[in-house]
Amino acid sequence: MNTRVNNETSGPSSMRLVLTLAIAGLVSGIAIIGIYESTLPTITANKARELREAVFKVLPGVGQMQALVYRDDELVVVESQGKDEPVIYGGYDESGEFVGYAIPAAGPGFQDTIAILYGYIPGDKLVVGMEVLESRETPGLGDKIYKDLEFVAEFSALSVEPEIVSVKKGTGSNPNEVDSITGATISSKAIVRIINEAHTAWATKLPAPGSEPAMQVAETASTEAGQ
Amino acid sequence: MKKNESYEEFIKGVWRDNPVFAQVLGMCPMLAVTNSAINAVAMGMATFFVLVGSSFLVSSFRNWIPKQVRISCFIIIIATFVTIADYTLLALVPKVHKELGAFIPLIVANCLILGRQEAFASRYPTRLAVMDALGMAAGFLLALFSLGAVREILGDGALFGVKLFSENFEPWVIMILPPGGFLTLGVILLFFNWIKFKKDEFLEDVAEAERSGN
């Protein structure tokens, strides 16, 4: 036994150890690059499709979209979004006519951050759709904010003037009132608060109705090619 | 004889030495992603792929890997397979990948996988190592599935998203939440130990009877 231990301590040279690890690392690296390269197109296409579907869902009648960011006091069309730069999406109908904005927003819910996307038509000052992108609200209660279609429908023509308010179920009558979900008051209030906050943040940055950035045709073409 | 040996290695992982029910390994994915059957199965398949792939490679190269750096080599091999599984799931089933989230990369830290490399694959010929990995991975998959199925049936009244009961079924919300994972796992472990206990008791009785008969 003793001799064996001695043998092992004087075993393979450190050169061989380094070499083994280097080869293993190299092969592993090549394999990872290979899988990354081969799956990347599908992954980006999936992500883009998901986003398009969400945008089209919250903005009825939209056929094309482009990403917009607020830079140097105006809304500009961007190809890729910068880091930490809030981006919103302009929705346009098939003929390239501007319809509305799809604005991503997030805020604290009952359990964790709720991320939503809502459609906003600046001309009428109306919220026309709301889609929950991410939420960890309690299954069975809080998750009604996207499972309860009645609640989601509350956001299909909602005035943001002066601000959205949540009221007890069955009492909403004004165009800016949302019926809360029974048993999930906190989650429903959270959605309303998130939209209000995002609206306040964006209201001053959006250009006057009618002067929105035009749909850039080349932009879409390059995005399509990228997919 | 040889066939029997591989079969033995396979079946021990599925039942007698089941990684979850007998060895209580891999608890982190076990509790975290079993809130629905589909998530559990996806996780099980990813682990299956990683375990079998790594065991095959480790066993094939076991004579070339120096003892001093074996753990690092195992980890490199496992991590590569995990990354491949991660990207493949992301490309093929983005919805499931989103649900599983960080737990796919965390397969690399599943002690079941490294444990099999160290305890088995690095010491036995490739054929046995693969059989062992297949058995262990199948046992893990079975455990994940049984937990996921129980939790989805009670918590959502469905299996693989198909509603099993009438519209009025009252879901047991706790089953989809983290405590449900602990409760279900605890009850299943209890059940397994009870079976084992009863079996031992029975075998003892038989032995007793034989002795007195002789």
Next chain:
Amino acid sequence: MKKRDPELLLFHAPLLRQGMTTPKAMRDVLVALAPATVASVWFFGLSAILVLGSCIGGAVAAEWLFADRKARGESLRDASGLLTGLLLGLTLPPGLPLWMAFLGGFIGIALGKVIWGGLGHNLFNPALLGRAFLLATFPIAMTTWVPTLADGGFLQIYPGNLALPFMQAQVDAMSAATPLGMLKFEQEVTPLAGLVFGNVSGSLGETSGLLLLLGGLYLWLRRDLDWRIPVSILLTVVLFSACLGFFDDARFPAPLFSVFSGGLLLGAIYMATDPVTSPVTPKGAWIFGIGTGVLVMLIRVFGGLPEGVMYAILLMNAATPLIDRYTQPRVFGRGDDPE
């Protein structure tokens, strides 16, 4: 027991008195709970009997099923399963489907007691554990409250009670908010008289503060209860809400409202004092009570839920072994530092 202890007593071992046995203590608690139970039947009619019965049935069934075959009679005789079922039932909404009540009782005993090794070994109060399970499992049914019965409605059963096993309760047309819920979500204060006499909506046993206090008094006279725990809980709650009222009268509950609303009295008198799951030392009892009181108010005022007594007591249950360890009296004659 009957005579007050003299100032100085000289005994030699054994010092245990046989006066107090488990079945006897359990029976005392049952007697103390009787007025509140009768009141729950008075306010909620036949439904109260059905819900309480289901809970007790579930608890006793679990007790019987998991008991050792030889000791089955023994474990049922001390009535602790019965008491757990009754206590759990008193914390449930009157309109709860009966199968859920049964399940709650069963889980309370199975996960709250049997699995720990039986009576005396459990870390958490079994009744509250059962309730926590039900609340996490059926959040909607557990927070659907019904108004108290109108006169002469005794035989009327709330439709929610009769839901088939594993099926949903039909959504009740007549639902009502509890006083705490009204305060939290609608900023409405319920008059104190209703809270004291019990004519408010809420769970079966928490509505009548007066009768609960009466039962507590009986238990204290029978020496079945460590008075420090309820007193320190209630005192903490009163002080806490008085301090809050100092800042904003309208937003925060008044001290007496805090005491009489929700399950505070039921929890403080009958559940926090469970001898198995509360500290044994006097100092520990104070710490336990103050901790519970603070947690109750924190959850009620700042948390997402209207009521926090259950979680407060369960959390302090978990801290009990630690409290016991740090408040152990030092052996007489040793210095400050036991090391």
